Amino acid sequence: MKESWQFEDMKHKSIENNSSLGWIAAMGFCMTLVASNAQAIPLLTFDSLDNGGFGDLAMLPNDDRSSSLLDLPFDINFFGNVYHNFWVNNNGNITFEGPVGSFTPSPFPISSNPMIAPFWGDVDTRCGSCGSVFVGAPNSSTVMVTWNNVGYYPADSSLTNNFQLILHDQGSGNFDIDFRYDRLEWTTGNASGGIGGLGGTPAQAGFDAGNFVDFFTLPGSRTGAVLDLQNTTNVAGGENGLWSFAIRSGLVPGSTPDNPLLPVIQDDGFNFDFNVNLNQTVFIDPDVATGYEYFVDSGPNFASVLVPSALPNGDGTFELIVDGVTYDLFAGTVFNFASINPLGFDHFSIAGIDTHEMLNPLDPFAFVTGLTFVDSGVVSMRQVPVITAVPEPETYAMFLAGLGLLGFIARCRKNILA
Known part of the structure; x- marks a missing residue:
């Protein structure tokens, strides 16, 4: 043996x-x-x-x-x-x-x-x-x-x-x-x-x-x-x-907004798997659509969400939907789910990203999201892009690129060695 x-x-x-x-x-x-x-x-x-x-x-x-x-x-x-x-x-x-x-x-x-x-x-x-x-x-x-x-x-x-x-x-x-x-x-x-x-x-x-x-x-x-x-x-x-x-x-990756954790690209959205400690903020960054749904598939629930910076052409105000209720979400301000439910939530969504923002889907820092969780443990979560309106053809092509329908282009990493 x-x-x-x-x-x-x-x-x-x-x-x-x-x-x-x-x-x-x-x-x-x-x-x-x-x-x-x-x-x-x-x-x-x-x-x-x-x-x-x-x-x-x-x-x-x-x-x-x-x-x-x-x-x-x-x-x-x-x-x-x-x-x-x-x-x-x-x-x-x-x-x-x-x-x-x-x-x-x-x-x-x-x-x-x-x-x-x-x-x-x-x-x-x-x-x-x-x-x-x-x-x-x-x-x-x-x-x-x-x-x-x-x-x-x-x-x-x-x-x-x-x-x-x-x-x-x-x-x-x-x-x-x-x-x-x-x-x-x-x-x-x-x-x-x-x-x-x-x-x-x-x-x-x-x-x-x-x-x-x-x-x-x-x-x-x-x-x-x-x-x-x-x-x-x-x-x-x-x-x-x-x-x-x-x-x-x-x-x-995930420790700071400057180096967010990137997802695994799958058919059901952008999938993330990572360890989290109590009160630790993890920054994640997929490509941007008009909104996102966030799901915890296993592990501790979401405790808070932070959108650190306003979008280039916006006022920094978004809609946060949790448990069927819509709240204002302001860039740079932590939204604490525990104030609504001490157990947190396993699902919420962010809406209100206007199509006229013309966000570049190749920009890795376009919509970095900070998350905390109600407890320590291994988190398996998804961030699913949402398109709520059909923009003009040129803009729509950018959104399709962000969703992987036109193929992804490396934005943060090299897949060949310098």
């Missing part, structure tokens, strides 16, 4: 020897898309075809091992801590305070060791067809870690996953996180209760601050639906399988 390692003790385990990334960054390779048998977005590679174009081996074939301590070619500010180095862990993640060998994902937040995990599951690369883990720095502002066609424990390649983590420097400690899922076929190793790569405790994707408070978990994590990450995206205009997050001043 496979022995489970404690998360906190990983920094004391022996690790494979591997060189730093500094010399790779100095070479300044360009990156290109390479076609594959992808069900979703292709992975990025170097121009060089050594090791499939993914850089250097992060570690030899193994189960539950990690790389040596690697240098970042740039500093990152992750939840207020500045890091210069990191470890690549075989089981689908990187960490900053020590290597981690845990193969069954515990729900975030889990440890004082910060983690970024595109797919934390029981990767096993010991068989000849079980794939490999690679790491490279294509230039001085990019780090790329690739789990290329990796199998699962025990050394099984009947199903394989092909995914990637990319860190992109934005200066002054700011950086972007990209997860790219080319192919996801298995969720679970046998030692995590899985049979044939499925069932048991499935993989988890997201990131953990290491402070036991702040974290973000991607939809479907620790369920069989984690495989759907290859079929969805949170990037307007991005290909399915691309997930991107901007870390600014050490904070994750």
Whole structure:
């Protein structure tokens, strides 16, 4: 039976020897898309075809091992801590305070060791067809870690996953996180209760601050639906399988109006899944229509709403409808649902966004909404756009673009590397 390692003790385990990334960054390779048998977005590679174009081996074939301590070619500010180095862990993640060998994902937040995990599951690369883990720095502002066609424990390649983590420097400690899922076929190793790569405790994707408070978990994590990450995206205009997050001043998207949380674009509207703490404001930002309906599908109810700024050509007054009653909603003023119902509400709507506003659907800050919730917990919510009038054809085309009917164009994130 496979022995489970404690998360906190990983920094004391022996690790494979591997060189730093500094010399790779100095070479300044360009990156290109390479076609594959992808069900979703292709992975990025170097121009060089050594090791499939993914850089250097992060570690030899193994189960539950990690790389040596690697240098970042740039500093990152992750939840207020500045890091210069990191470890690549075989089981689908990187960490900053020590290597981690845990193969069954515990729900975030889990440890004082910060983690970024595109797919934390029981990767096993010991068989000849079980794939490999690679790491490279294509230039001085990019780090790329690739789990290329990796199998699962025990050394099984009947199903394989092909995914990637990319860190992109934005200066002054700011950086972007990209997860790219080319192919996801298995969720679970046998030692995590899985049979044939499925069932048991499935993989988890997201990131953990290491402070036991702040974290973000991607939809479907620790369920069989984690495989759907290859079929969805949170990037307007991005290909399915691309997930991107901007870390600014050490904070994750949703922490400030300047860096709102972007939704997963689905047929039933703009879907958001995130953790919330009591009295914490989360800023979200979809494209803009003439109004929006807000739904909590699971988790604590809405406690308040804030529209931080007036629209360019408006007076900053909107209509807020809750429980069948219409109230005035003023930009820059918090509307407290608890004053109506101490339990809050799981549904409300905002109306009164005039078509003559001509809001640019490519503007990520057009209608940033701040929300608080009546309790702590994991929130799954939707923001559904509403069109209450048919504008002139040119304006209507802009609204259709905002709803995805003409296709999305990336507005906040790059889906190629600079």
